[in-house]
Amino acid sequence: MTLAASRDGYGNGLMGLVHDEKVIVLEADLGKSTKSQMFRQAHPERTFSLGISEQNMMLVGAGLASCGYKPFASTFAIFTQRGFEQIRNGIARPNLPVHICGSHGGIHTGTDGSSAQSIADLAIYRSLPNMTVMHPCDDLSAEALTIKLANYDSPSYTRTARNKTPRIYDSDSAASLQIGKGFVLRNGKDVAIIACGVMVAKALTAADKLAGSGIEATVIDMHTIKPLDEELISRLADECGCFVTAEDHSIIGGLGGAVAEYLSATTPLPLERIGVKDHYGESGEGEELLTKYGMSSDDIISASQRAIERK
Amino acid sequence: MASLVEDNPSNSDSSDMLIETARRCRREIVKMTHRAAAGHPGGSLSAIDILTALYCRRLNIDPQNPDDPERDRFIMSKGHASPGMYAILHESGFISEEDLTSFRKLGGVCQGHVDMKWTPGVDFSAGSLGMGLSFGIGCALAARLDGSDRTTFVMLGDGELQEGQVWEAAIAAVHHEIGNLKVFVDRNRIQNDDFVDKQMRIFDVAAKWDGFGWAVREIDGHDMDEILSAIQWLDSITDGPAVVIAHTVKGKGVSFMENNPKFHGAAPNDEQLAQALEELA
Ligand SMILES: Cc1ncc(C[n+]2csc(CCOP(=O)(O)OP(=O)(O)O)c2C)c(N)n1
Numbered sequence: 001m002t003l004a005a006s007r008d009g010y011g012n013g014l015m016g017l018v019h020d021e022k023v024i025v026l027e028a029d030l031g032k033s034t035k036s037q038m039f040r041q042a043h044p045e046r047t048f049s050l051g052i053s054e055q056n057m058m059l060v061g062a063g064l065a066s067c068g069y070k071p072f073a074s075t076f077a078i079f080t081q082r083g084f085e086q087i088r089n090g091i092a093r094p095n096l097p098v099h100i101c102g103s104h105g106g107i108h109t110g111t112d113g114s115s116a117q118s119i120a121d122l123a124i125y126r127s128l129p130n131m132t133v134m135h136p137c138d139d140l141s142a143e144a145l146t147i148k149l150a151n152y153d154s155p156s157y158t159r160t161a162r163n164k165t166p167r168i169y170d171s172d173s174a175a176s177l178q179i180g181k182g183f184v185l186r187n188g189k190d191v192a193i194i195a196c197g198v199m200v201a202k203a204l205t206a207a208d209k210l211a212g213s214g215i216e217a218t219v220i221d222m223h224t225i226k227p228l229d230e231e232l233i234s235r236l237a238d239e240c241g242c243f244v245t246a247e248d249h250s251i252i253g254g255l256g257g258a259v260a261e262y263l264s265a266t267t268p269l270p271l272e273r274i275g276v277k278d279h280y281g282e283s284g285e286g287e288e289l290l291t292k293y294g295m296s297s298d299d300i301i302s303a304s305q306r307a308i309e310r311k
Numbered sequence: 312m313a314s315l316v317e318d319n320p321s322n323s324d325s326s327d328m329l330i331e332t333a334r335r336c337r338r339e340i341v342k343m344t345h346r347a348a349a350g351h352p353g354g355s356l357s358a359i360d361i362l363t364a365l366y367c368r369r370l371n372i373d374p375q376n377p378d379d380p381e382r383d384r385f386i387m388s389k390g391h392a393s394p395g396m397y398a399i400l401h402e403s404g405f406i407s408e409e410d411l412t413s414f415r416k417l418g419g420v421c422q423g424h425v426d427m428k429w430t431p432g433v434d435f436s437a438g439s440l441g442m443g444l445s446f447g448i449g450c451a452l453a454a455r456l457d458g459s460d461r462t463t464f465v466m467l468g469d470g471e472l473q474e475g476q477v478w479e480a481a482i483a484a485v486h487h488e489i490g491n492l493k494v495f496v497d498r499n500r501i502q503n504d505d506f507v508d509k510q511m512r513i514f515d516v517a518a519k520w521d522g523f524g525w526a527v528r529e530i531d532g533h534d535m536d537e538i539l540s541a542i543q544w545l546d547s548i549t550d551g552p553a554v555v556i557a558h559t560v561k562g563k564g565v566s567f568m569e570n571n572p573k574f575h576g577a578a579p580n581d582e583q584l585a586q587a588l589e590e591l592a
Contacts, residue, residue: 024452051486060452060480062449066446086445094427
């Protein structure tokens with residue numbers, strides 16, 4: 001098993017875009033952390049440091065995009081939100097293709113503590129018209145999806161994680177990923193576990209253990225939260241009849257919220273949401289925090305059993 | 312480097328003609344806000360002389376090709392001054408007289424605040440103060456990356472300078488030596504609720520920009536010759552960003568609107584319109 005962090009995939013993705021002269025990298029003094037510095041080292045002339053000024057960075061990106069460039073702006077997920085209204089009014093509203101990457105998403109970020117653990121970003125950005133919202137689960141998928149963004153004519157928010165978790169994809173499967181299409185990692189008829197980010201590996205572990213007790217779970221990497229792959233969810237509604245969502249994010253408004261909205265409007269079916277239950281995190285190792293806050297693979301197992309019982 | 316385009320006949324108005332154009336724009340500003348029974352006449356009237364000079368004598372733009380990538384950019388950061396923008400865009404041939412009547416109307420070309428998605432000739436979707444200078448930096452960097460000599464002009468309000476983002480952008484423009492970025496501050500001393508000095512004093516605006524490393528000049532923002540020479544001065548600065556602090560009168564040209572915080576965001580009624588049009592005849 002290879003361990004990797006999705007933020008490395010963002011850096012590699014930018015490196016995969018060096019041939020595109022319209023790609024510009026914007027930094028807010030966290031390029032070492034978000035991994036945009038990989039691009040800076042190769043192309044300092046196309047990388048602009050904007051200092052610790054996230055609001056300014058968002059609108060500089062909008063200006064560049066209005067003139068035909070493809071800016072990729074990154075900082076910690078939590079600090080992108082300093083510029084939320086800038087993103088809303090300056091980027092999403094005029095539909096300018098600025099690609100924002102928020103690294104260090106979720107409580108898995110760990111020992112920095114709650115100030116650095118963004119737990120509402122997926123919900124916030126999902127609420128904006130024109131925005132695509134993604135949260136890849138490993139480095140290879142983050143790289144592939146970042147590269148795909150360069151051909152997007154609308155803005156996006158991609159959340160990456162700080163810490164290493166098991167690599168899920170190989171280079172072929174990652175290359176087949178499509179923005180807006182969930183990826184089926186495992187097929188089973190009893191329950192559909194829809195996960196994103198660091199929780200995808202947890203979901204796979206849970207599915208393995210469930211199989212030991214005769215429960216077959218489908219596991220989806222829902223790397224794109226918006227647009228949500230409704231077609232896939234409809235199919236799973238027919239095939240599995242109940243759902244578990246798993247995300248390192250508030251259970252309000254993120255992946256779980258999106259799936260709940262869709263199901264309740266189409267085919268109301270049992271849904272259990274694993275995520276941060278409306279509170280802030282604290283310092284600790286990422287894995288310790290997931291366990292403490294009810295987001296371990298064992299928690300996914302019990303949620304699956306509950307969902308099946310509710311069928 | 313761009314300079315005032317003297318050889319283009321449409322750009323060769325004498326300053327008397329510019330004053331006349333600005334007068335027509337002022338009439339449209341009061342008519343537009345009266346018709347909509349809403350909008351922001353005060354900050355439109357304070358800015359219109361500068362807008363007239365820029366649009367008629369400096370900006371390299373073409374109403375037949377409003378999206379030309381090589382055009383100069385004008386970023387109206389105080390987007391509530393939309394009546395002023397629509398008036399000058401009409402004078403410049405970007406929008407029709409009928410478009411002016413759509414101001415603030417459902418489906419109208421002329422949205423409440425200037426919007427690049429709705430109005431030909433508008434380069435920035437404004438309405439939220441404090442963002443335009445940052446956007447202008449993006450446009451200016453793009454021109455530099457393109458190897459183009461097109462220029463980006465930005466207009467800011469003086470109340471708007473209370474937004475922290477303006478100063479984030481001010482630092483960035485100097486750090487990146489953005490010499491193709493030119494700014495006008497409409498120093499009319501009034502913001503939404505009241506006089507700037509009552510809401511939150513900003514003291515010596517020129518000294519602040521100077522302290523951030525900008526080239527600074529102060530002018531009377533209603534003296535057409537001073538405005539034209541300020542534009543020339545802005546164009547002469549190429550090694551970094553430059554700003555003109557234009558001392559203006561909010562509501563300029565309409566006696567009862569002048570220096571009156573009430574007419575920041577209030578439209579004239581029928582009687583007031585009649586008086587305004589008489590004064591602007
Ligand atoms: C971020 C933000 N806060 C508040 C407002 C509401 N608002 C609209 S105009 C205005 C006053 C602007 O004053 P100034 O920048 O001096 O403009 P001017 O006097 O030239 O019209 C305010 C507070 C806004 N548009 N954006």
